[in-house]
Structure formats: C-alpha cells, structure tokens
Amino acid sequence: MELFINILGAIVTFLVAFIVGMTYGGLNRKITARVQNRKGPPFYQNFIDAFKLSSKETAIHHGIMHYLGPAFLMVSSVMTLLIVPVFTNNGWFPNLNFKGDLIFLIYIMTFGPLGMALGSGQTGNPNAAIGVTRGLSQMVGFEIPWVMALIALMIQYHTTSIEGLMEAQAQTGTWFMFSSPFAFIAAILAMFGMFRYSPFDIVSAPTELASGPASENGGKYLFVMMSSGSVFTFAKLTLYVDLFLGGAANLPVLLLKTFALYLIPILYGMTTPRYRTEQAIRWFWGWPSFFGLLAIIQAVIL
Amino acid sequence: MYNDKNSQKIVDYIQNWTRKHSIWVLAYGTGCGAIEIPPTMTSRYDSERLGIRGAATPRQADVLLITGYLTVKTLKRVIRVYEQMQDPKYVIGFGSCTINGGMYFDSYNTIKVLDKYLPVDVYINGCMPRPEAVIQGFVKLQKRIGEGRATGAKHYKENLEWYRANQKKIIPNWVMPEYNW
Amino acid sequence: MKELKDNIINRIKANFKDATEKNDFSYNRLDFHVNKETIPSILFYLKDEMGFIHLSHISCVDWLEEGEFEVVFIVWSPKDKIKVFVKTRIDRNNPVLDNIDMIWRQANTYERELKEMFGVQFTGLVAPEEFILEDWQGPPPFRRDFDTAAYAEKTFWHRPGREDAQNVRETISKRDGEEIPDFAKKYER
Amino acid sequence: MVGTPVLFIAIPLLAAFLIPLLGMIWKELVRIVPGLVLIYLLILAVNLLDHVMVHGPIIEIIAGWAPPIGINLVFSAFSGFLVTIMIFLGLLIWLYSYRFKKNVGYEPAKKYFLLLMMLITGSVGIVLTGDIFNMFVFIEITGISAYGLTAFYTGRDSAEASFKYLMLGSIASTFLLLAIMIIYSQLGTLNMADIANRIHTMNPTYKIISLIFFITALGIEAEIFPLNGWAPDAYSEAPGPVGAAFAGIVVKASVYAIIRYIFTIFDVDGAFNFLIIIGMLTLIIAEMAAIRQEKLKRMLAYSSIGQMGLVLVAFGFGTEEGVYAALFLMLNHAIIKSLLFFSGSYLVYNSKDKLIAEMNGLGKKLPITSFLFALGAFAIIGLPPFAGFWSKLSVLTAAADKNMIFIMSLILFVSLIELVYYLRVVNRLYNSKEKASSIEVKKPTANALITMLVLGGLILLIGFYPDVVTGVLHKASAALMDKSQYIHNVLSINQ
C-alpha cells in the first residue's frame, strides 16, 4: 500500500513538474519577447508545441540507441525529481528523497544527457556529436562551482543528504542564501550553465549546429526531450529552493520561489551574447569558482 | 473509442488546433527572399505571437518556406529537405519567382512553377512580399490547417510518381535516396 | 604613376614582342593584348618580376561576330596599386587556352567557371566535379548564340498569363512609343 | 684422496708443453688433450673440494721444504672453490672453442690451446700458492699467456691492445717485485702464513707502501680503476672465449691475490675502506663508460670491469656476509659473463662492423643464441629468479648490515645503468625492424651451443635453487675470514 502511495505520489509530482516546467518555459518565451519589445507567444505556447510534437508522425529512426535516447534523458530528470524533496513537510509527495543524497543526485543528473548523447551519436550527424562535446565540456565548467557550493554546505553542516541540509536550515532559521551567501552565488552562477540559456547556449546553437544534439530528433523524440527538460527545470529549481531558500511548505510558495530563481538566468541571458565553449568554461572557472572557494573557506572557518 | 467518429473528430480538431498554433518553419533561404524573414520574426512583426518560430533541421520543422527563385541545383536540395521532414508538413512558396519565375522567366536554370515539383499549400506573391504579406500567408496556412485542408503532403504522397517524373525531367542525374519520411 | 606605367609598358614590350598596350582607361589601369601562346609566360613574368601577385579575375567576352573569345586576366599589384588587364583572343570554334592554375591556385575556380559557362577549354585543367551547373546538358549558357528563353521554354513549365512579357524591349517600345535602338535590333532573336 | 693440489699446476703445464709435440703425432690431439686434462682436473677439483669441506684444508709442500722456507700450496675451501670455478670455466672455454681450428687453421689453434693451458696453469697457481714470490711467477705466466691470447688475431688493433696490456703488465710486475722486495727485506720470508704471522712487527710505513704496491700491481691485473686502461681493448680485440677467460679466470685470480693480501697477510684495517672506495669508483666509472659503447664486446668488457668493482666493494665490507656476497658474485660473474661473451661473440660474428646498432632482428635468425644472451643479460642485471639476483641481494644485505645506505643506493643506481645498456641490446635483438644485411647467418656450432646451454642451465639452476652453491660459499667465506686458522694450518704442517 505504501509502495502504491509512493508511486502515486511520484506520478502526481511528475505531472505537477511537467505542467510547471512547461509553463515556466512559456513564460520564459513571453518574458523574452516583452524584453525585446514584442508581444510574444501566449504563456501556454509550450503546451501547444509539445502536443503538436507528440501528434507528429515519426517514420524513421537511426537505430536502437537513437530510439531509446530520450528515455535515458527522462530517467535522469524523473530520478532527480524523485530525489529532490518537493515540500518541506514531506506530506504530499513522499518520494525517494531519503534514499539518495547530493552526490547521487549530481551523478544521476548526468545520466540522462550522456544517454541522450549516445542517441544523438548514433544518428551519425556530425552536428549532434559536436554539440554533445560542447555540452560535456561546458558541464566540466559549471560542475566545479556547483560542487564547490554543495561541498561548502556539506562540510558546514556535516551532512551530504538534502534532507539533512534542509533540517539544518530549519533549525538555524536562516536561509542558506543569507547564511552562506558565497555558496549561493556560486551555485546560482553554476545554474546559468545548467539551464543552458543565452550566454551558454552554444551547445544547441540553432543556426550554427542545427540545434546540436537534437538535430535528428523530431516528433515524439523531441516531445519526450521537451517534457524531460521541463521536468528537469522544475526539479533543479526545487533543489535550489530546498538548498538555499529554505524549501517551501506549499505549492504557491514553491512556485514563487522557483520562479524568482528562474528569472535570474533568463534575465542574465537576455542581456548577454553567446560565449564560445572555452570562454564559457573559463568564465565558470573564474568568478563562480572564486565564490565557491570563498564559500568553502567560510564553511571551514565556521 | 478511437474508431468512434465523433471522438475522432474531436481528436482531429485538437490536433489541428495545436498544429495551427505551433508552426515551426524551416526557411530555405534561396534568393533575395531570405532577407524578409528576420523582420518577420523579430520585434516589429513578431511572428512568434502566432506560434510561428524557426526550426533548425527538417526533422523538427512543419513548414518548408521557399523564399524565392529555385535553380535546378537548389531544387534538388529542396526536394531532399522536404522529403526529410516529418508528417504533417506544408510548403509555402514565397515571392513571384516561385509562382511563375518572376524576373527569371527566361532563365536557363531556374524553375518557373514550383507546384509542379513540390505540393505548395500557400503561395505568397510579390517581389518581394513584405513581412505583412508573409504573415498573412502564414495566417492563411493556419486557417487551412485548422480546417484540415492543408493536405499538400498527402497529395504529394498520392501523386508521387507524377511529381517524381517532373523532378526527374529537369534533374537527369537522380542520385538521391528514395522517398523517405 | 605615369612613370610607373611607362616602366611597366617598357619592360613588358621589351620582353614580349607581341604585346600591344592600351593606356587610356582610369589612372591605375593598363591593358595589354597578347597572343594566346604568350599568356602563361607574361602572367608568370608579371607575378614574379613585376610584383603583380594577385589574380583578381579571369573573364571572357564573346565576340560572336568576329568568331572569337576574348579572355581577360586581371592582375593587381598591391605595391604599385596598378591593375593590369592581360587580354588575348582565341578562336571561338576551338577555344583552347593554357591552364595557369600553377601560377595562381585560385585561377582554377575561374577556369572552371569559364569552362562551364563559355566552353573555354584549359589544357590540363583538373576539375573534380561540376562547378555551378549540375547535370547541365545544353550548350555553354553564356555564349551569345545560346538562346536562354527558348531553352527555358523547352525545359521548364511556364505558368500561363505572362505572355505580354515575352519580349521586354518590344513591350516597352509598344507601350511607350520608344524606338528600339540599333544595337538591340542587331541581335534580335 | 684422489690427488694432490700440485697436480693442478703440474698437469696443465705439462699439457701445455706437450701440445706442440702431440700435435706432430696427430693433429687432432692438440684439441683433444686439453679437454681430457681439464676434465680430469675438474673431477679432481670437485673431489678435493668435497674432501676439504669436511676435513679442512689441504696443505701441499713442494720439494720437501716445509714452510716457511719451502713453497706450499693451500687448497682450502676458499681457494679450492675458486680453482673449481676456474677449471670448470676452462673446460667450458675449451668446449666452446673445440671447433676453433676449422675457422682459423691448425697453427693458430695449436698456439691458442697452448696459451689457454698456460693461462689456466698460471691462474690456478696464483690461487693455490702460499708463497708470494711463487705468486709473482704465476702472475707472470698468466700475463704472458694473456698477452699472447690478446694478440691472437694478429691484426693491427689486437697487436696494439696486446701491447698496451703488455706495457701495463710489466709496470705491474715491477711494482709487484718492489713490494715483494720490501716485504722480504723487512721480514726475511716469502711465505704468506709466515708473513701474516709476523706482519705486526713490520714498520708501518714500509708495510703500507708495500701494500700500496701490491694493490697497484694486482689492481692492474684485476682491472681496478684507474689502472684498467688495457682491459677494454684487450677484451674487445681478443677472441670471444678469451674474453670469457679474462673475465672468469685471470681477473678472478688477481682479485683473489688482492683479497689474500688484504685479508690474510696484512693487518691494515683501512685497506677495507680503500677497497670499497676503489671498488665503487671502478664500478661507477666502468658502468658509465659502458652505456655509450657502440661495440658489444667493449660493452661487455666495461660491464665486466664494473662487476669486479662490485666484487671488491663486497670484499671491502670485511664481514663474512660481505665475503659470501663477493664469492657469490664471482661465481655468478664467471658463469653469466662467460655466457654473455660466448653468445655475444656469435652476435658480433653476425654483424658486419661489430656494432650493436647492426644487431636488429638477430633474435629471429639466431633464436637460441639470442635467447641465451637475453637470459644472461637478465641474470647479470640481477632479475629474479635468475642467478644474479641472489648475489645482488647478498651484496645489498651485507651493505645494509654495515648501514652503508649511500653505497647501497649507488650500487642500485649503477645497476639501473647496467640494466639500461643491456636492455638496449636485448631490445635490439628482438626488434624486427631489421636492416638489410648482406652477411649470411653463422649459426653456432654444436659444441658452442652445448656450452652456452650448460651455462644457461646453471643460471636457472642457481636462480631457482640457490642451495646448490650456498653451502660451499658459506664454507669458503668462513675459510677466508678465519685468518689465524690459515696461519696455523700452514705453519703447523711440519710438526
């Protein structure tokens, strides 16, 4: 029975994440349009796109890995969602969050992109492989400040589990955003790379690489990738909220906090032109890593 | 339930509605027409408000937008791109060159009538058509999609031999992979 | 500039007996007319000895009436800021010329274009594939005796409704009452 | 008892002089006789050694005069062990060069076997004798036959090498004679035991000067740096088996002489440290010189010099473990270096200019020879489970027991150099990228092959089961260390 409830909770979480993620994507497009002095698409445009893609026919595939690539991607995002506690009191969605910890999370987050990369690789499209290597290179870049921030939190509160960190946050009463500001800054800067919005979108540069890893994926493949991306967005934002913004007790607060966080990379991206890969990597190893280092020093001192 | 006619209608309606409001355009920028696409997409005319956005590869695209004259050499590529697109797919001919050759009416290597070679759903005339006209063309296409009348691809599939004969007439050295989508 | 030009003219004429110069164009342009056998040596000389290290273009003019092609090599000296047109006439029925892409690699491109568009044969030209005209089976289309309208009529579909535009000059003259100039009448198709 | 030690000197000497005469009877006798003699001597040596192990040393008095007046031969566990090695090696060299005649003709072969027998006589005499002047005589015999053997190929280079050897050898004789004169003038005796008994009464200055002269003189023969200028040339110009004879017989005898002087006769403690110093110098310089050699035989010569340096270092520790290690090293050196010289001379034979660089791909043409060379190289580097490992281990153990960390690390560093140059050759042998060679392959003859296989087998045997020799070595080293017992044994013979 408990298992059944768990599974049910997982499904509900997934649906919520899907809807919220899709909406955020639409809002992103809307906000971008408004910033560019356009009317922009409606906020539900992403839903339309997704359903259209799902109803598009798919007549060809390039082999088994290409076929299953999006499934790998989905595993990664759904697992991330399952491990991140959605609400602080755990009442609604009792997921798997007590079964994993941050290191597991970091690794499961890379599972999907790599599986997808194999799928793209099998298509034989050189653009796909080039995009993948760019993405992986960029990942090496942003993982450094991201891990630094996480480690700073871990060593300060002597736990590697997300729950443990959230409890510590609840006990101190201060959000880590304020008590560990450097870690927060480093993590946020790393998040720019994680979302691959504007300055770091060379991975799928549409005009240069023909959308990179996804260049051979249309129809249902793209639909699954898109949903996975939405779920992943939500999961990552929730993780940030849990770690730095004191978590959220109910859905409105969660939405508020996640959306506030979501605005940061979007707004940064709108004002910044695209970096080349090595520029992006060096950017991440510059100030973000410096803040990460400060965070670790702060954690060691405290 | 799937075979139920009414529900099929509803499904079709929803599908057509989403297709109508989400048009991903693969702009095949031949000739001078390509210059009209940026203003159509960007702030002033903002086609994205209608759900029209660019797609990078034929696999993801819904609409093949042919912006201007097509030489024989380019036609070969365009046919290839069109056949790589996934159903449902539409073609928009753009500018008078695609309609009757335009100013290239007596050119030795430019096709004059696009719809003999590809199933054009909507023509936008003008030399060049301004972005307003382009958007109107898109709206027209949306309307046809919504009504389920944009069946160019189906027509192409059904009359493949005729199209193929026309194509092969001017492309004697036909080395392309056979029809696939 | 004049001294420079004179110097060039003198040196060229001293070395190539068949070269005739023409020097009434813009201030930095010089024309030489040579026999077709002299082309590689004069270009080589210009490149190596005179500093004309840049090949701007190779062009061709179809002198239909005289039964000749005039092939024009345009070279440019960045040091002296002078461009030299080296012209030669070849028989229209047997348009053969020496290949010069060992002097300038980029000449290969121009020669391929001339080969496709005018049918000028360059001996020893290595061209891996068609350059612009894929699967072209008709006569070289830039020759003036090639009737492009007739070819298009024969090859492509035409949408009816633009018969009035069949001959632009006639239409214009009919509409505006202007007379067709003589040079245009001369080549009436 | 089967025989007496004097036979070791008498029989080969006799054989040496009889060889030309026998040759007149039947030409084949020239090469058969030495073999028979050596086989007999080997049986004798092994028997005597077996006897000595149990019953203590045999002292043989020559011409009826008892020591200290007369000349005596001492066949102790130590000297007997060395004699056995030498005879065994002599036998192998004979076997290896049995078909020599075929290549060089009758006359040279006759000379060769004659000189070889004399060489063995002299060397065995050096080891066995108990009298320093007698030792001088034997050293001269050895030297003269060695000069002859060096010049064997009668070319310009070999003559030059031989002349160098001769020159330094005569300097050595002079110094040796001087040293003997000093001793005799001071103590009035030439018997080793007697000298050892009375050496403490000698004037220290004279004592040390005579010791220095001894070391200089014998050092020339024992290839001590910087006295070993003759060695590389002589080794590389002499025939392959002669190189083995130098390394295995002559030098061993000379080292024996040095050790006898330092351990038994003189009571100078500083001499041990001096041994270590010059031994290390010899080792290091020789190995460094070896690494850049282009000719295989020269390389082997330098390697041989280095090994002797290591032997001296091991002796210089002055402890029983040190002596044990040194003896083990000498044994291994005799076996392994002979194998290297034997197989190496076939490799050289198959390369046009005797250069290492020309030996590419010989491993395929001469599989067994190359394999044995590689085996020898691995063994001399000290790789387990081959023979060389145990001696290297015992040297290092002896050094560690004396807390000589620096010496240990130097030895190991030098071993590394040794490894580099040996492996370069082995690598080349098995490198299939061969240059076009016009020389047709000369396969080793059956007797040479048997010789090399015996040596290879010995290397493996000692490597896998060192117990075959360790007992003898322990006895021998104990015999050397026990100075008073030696004196007592010799001097009490007339009672």
Next chain:
Amino acid sequence: MATLYLIFIIFLGGAILTYYAGKLGSVLQDIIFLATILGATSLFYAGVHINDFMSFNPGGITLTWGINYFGWLFSLIVLGLGSLAAVYSVGYMKGKKRRGYFYFNFILSIMAMLGILVSQDLISFFIFWEIMTWSSYLMVIYNGKDDQKLGLKYFIFSAIGAYAMLMAIVMVHSVTNTFLIGNMIEAYPQMSLSWQIWIPILFLTAFGVKAAMMPLHVWAPGAYSSSPMAYTSVFSGALSKMGIYGMVIILVTMISHLPQGIWFRETLAWLGGLTAALGTLWAIKQDDAKKLLAYSSIAQLGYIITGVAIGTELGLLAGLFLAVMHALFKGTLFMVVGAIEKQTGTTNFTEVTGLIRKMPWTFFSALLAIIALAGIPPLGGFVGKWMLYEALITSNHYLLVILIFFASTAAFLYCYKFLFGFFMGQEEKEWEHVKEAPATMVVPMVLMALFMAVLGSWPGIILNPINNGLVDLGFVSTYKHLWDTSILFNSWGNQVVLKPLLYSVVAIFVFFAIVLIWKGFKGTRYVSTKDISSSGEVPGENENLTFSLGFAQPFLRAVGPVMKRQIDRYYTEFADGLESFFEFLRRIYTGNGQTYAIYVFVFVVIVLLFKDVLF
C-alpha cells in the same frame, strides 16, 4: 597446503608445455593454456585455505607462503580477470603469430601475481614481483617492434621501482634479520625515525611505479597500448592492482603507526588526485583507443590511490572497491578494443566508426563498462565514486574532492569519445563486412559487464571481502555489519539505499522506452546514417561526415596551458643530460697506452700521498 606448490608447478609446467605445444597444433595449445589457467584457478579456490601458511628455507632464507583475507580479495581480481582474459585470449590469438610466446608470458604473469599475493616474505614477494615485471615486459614487446622504446621505458621504470623495493627490503633485513613481512611490520615501530620514513618511501616508489602514480606513470600509456589487448586487460586490470595491494599494506601497517604519516597520506592523496586529473586530460586528447584507455587507466588508478591514501575506513573501502571495479571495467574495455582490433584491424577513432549494428554485444559490454567507468548510477562504478567522495568530504579534503570531481566530470568527455568513436557516428562502407567477434571473446566481456551491473546494487558482494581483508591487515573496522546490505553509509550517517533507486531507474526507463516504442512503432523504420539533415545535401560515397578529429577541442583549448608540457620530456632531458655526462666520463679511456701508464703512476702517487688518510 602443498596445494600451493602444486598450483605453481601447474603454472610453470603449463607455461612451458604451452610454449612447445604450438608445434603440435594450435588447438592443443589452446586447450593446455586454458586448462592451466582454469585448473590452477579452481585448484586455488578449492584447495587453498585462508590464513594457512607454510615455510621453507632455500639458500638459508626463510620463505613463507600462504594467503590471508587481503590477498584473497586481490586473488579474485587476478584469477577472475585472468581466467576470463584467458578465455578471451583464445579467441583473440586465433590466427596470430607467436602464440606460444604470448601464452607463456600470460601464464607466467598470472603466476607471478598470484605469487605476490601468497608471499608472506619479502624475498619471494620481490622475486614474483620481478617475474611479473619481465613477463609483462616481454608482452609489451610482443609485436617485436619497440621502435619508440616503450618496452625499454617500462622496464627501466619498473627497475627503478624494483631497486627501491630491494633497498627497502635489505634495510628491513638488516634490522630484523628475517625477510618475513610479519616481522617487518612488528619491527617497524622500533626503527629509527629516518628509517621509518625511508622504508615506506622506497616501498611506495616501487608500488607507485606499478600503480602508475603521477611522476612515475610515463611508462604506462606506451606499455598499455603496445601489448596485445587480451593481455592489456590483465595488465591494466590486475597487474597495476599489485601496486595498490602493496600500497595498502604499507599504508595500513606502517604509516598508520607513524606520527608523521599524515604527510605521507596527504602527499599520496594529492599525487593520486593530480594523476587522476592529468591522466583524464591526456586521455581526452588521444585519438587511439588503446592510448585513450591507457591514460584513462592512469587516471582511474589515481582515484584508487587517493582513496587508499586518505586512510579512513571509507577511503580504503572506496579505493579497494574502485580497484575491483577498475579491474572489471578496464578489463572489459581493453577486451572491447581487442575485439574491434581483431575485427577491423585498427583502433583509431578517426578510422573506425559506426560499429554498433555490426557488433551489438561488444557495444553492450562497452556501454556498461563505460557507464561504470564514468561512475554513473546504477552501475558499480557509482558505488566506488560515491564512497570516494564521501570519504574525502568527511575527512576534510575539500580541495582534493574538487580536483577529483573535476577529473571525473572531464572523464565523461573521453567516455563519450570512446563510445561515439567506435560505435556511433557514420556507418562507413569500409566497415560493412565487419562481424561480431567470436563467442570466446564476447562471453567474457558480457559476463564482466553483467557483473558490474550486479555490483551497482549489491556492492556487499565485494565490500565484505574488502572488509575482511582490512581486518586481516589489522585495521579496526567500525561498521562492518552494515556492508552486508546494499546501503551505502558514510561516517556522518548519510546513506544511499541502492536497491529502490535501481528499481526506480529501471522502472522509469522501461516505462518511457515502452512509450517511445509504442508510439508510432509501426511506421518507424531504420534509415542509414547517411540519411541525415545535412542542409539538403546528399552525402556522397566518399564524403566524410564523421566527426572524430579534434574531439573536445574547445575543452582542450580551455585547459591548454596545463597540457603544454609532458612529464616524459623532463625525464628524457634528464636522461639525455646524464648520458652526455657519461659520454664525457668515458673519455677517461682514451685508448692511448701512455695515458694509461700515466694513470697508473698518478694512482700510485696519489695513494702514497694520502696513505695516512686512506689507511
């Protein structure tokens, strides 16, 4: 206990028999080879009891043989991987030259490694160590070509290590007067401080060479890539672990008693971290699969060294678990490369592409091995990585953990390059004829791949023996009972419950795979890799659409300054300098007799002058 003798006799006899059986027939050779390895393996596990020792005295030295729990753990790697690689070798060597040579050295290597594990005294340890060295050296020069002197380099570095070890051994002997390892460990605390420091340094040098630790690793890329792949899987998988084996013994039994041991640990841990990072960077740069895997091995050994060096229980467990995992996945990967080399004749990424449909089983094992290598859940590699990170974090190595993290993230690049280079990308016409490798090669790979998958959720299978081994070494295990389950713990009390996670991953994957397959499976058909959206262009026969050259170039540009200079070059320059110095010294021997005579007199004069000092 005579079983051990029997095992070694089987090995030796088998080696020699196999060498000569080639003349009678290759099948017989294969049978003898397999019978030797498999027979000895089964005999070892059937007849040898743990902690049962025997002694004998050759050459007056007491030698003791027997196996303890720690050695038994490594025997799993050696014999397990050895047996599988032996089965693989039969397929790999089919139709190749010098099979006898290969089998002989293969058996000797396995024997030597087993010998190292059963040696309880330093002499037999050293002997087996050296047998292992030269048998692997002979494998490195198996091709008969050593133009770049890779074998020589390997041997010289091994010799440096071996001599360092020999020195340490005799130093120990001069204190204890025996060669027994147990006595050494007992006597260690009583030694003088300088010896307490020097002996571990010397030992760690020896083990560091075999474990390809940072400044001593330069032999590894060449040696790993030039020996036959069937052997390299053992070479990299098992033989390098002997270095780890020795290192753990030294670290646990010696350095933990040393007050200054913290410096050892830190230095080693950082060296391991640097090894991991730089090895990874160089691996990314390689275009040849063998070289890539060789550098990757170096990097992975770096993780292992870091894990065992930090010395907490979690660290040791992580290091040893990673060691087992490394044996598994690197063994598999080298086998994969061997299979590809066998089927296509090349291992260069720029030449071979698109083999996934030709060699599906090889791809399957490569995929699992790469996932394990990258440390991605739910395979076994993740367990090791997790424990390593947690160990580093809980033992306050904050910067080190970031270095390790950097290395393992950058490793994704070469992981992807490996899979993409061989199996993905364009299916070239040149490789149309390629078939799947024979069963003897595929079965070992797939078995190992599946075992890795099992270890991902039930790591207790390996963690328990590791714990037993550590207890046997005298390590105080604090939470032994917990390793029986599939839950990972760190010392802060955090945990990862593996089984539910595995089930979730599998369930989600299967669900979405079904969704993808069900939705429009009917209409979907396979199209070739030439049929891609290349701007409408139809790729011709000879058109190269393969992306394999300059892979990950942007990343390499970003880290460019680090990789400007290879450590090799320093060694080469040092050696060249040394040689020219020797060349200079060699001139002492001028070849002039007069000079030599002068030397003699100078010698006499000098000695006479300094006779009071010298004597």
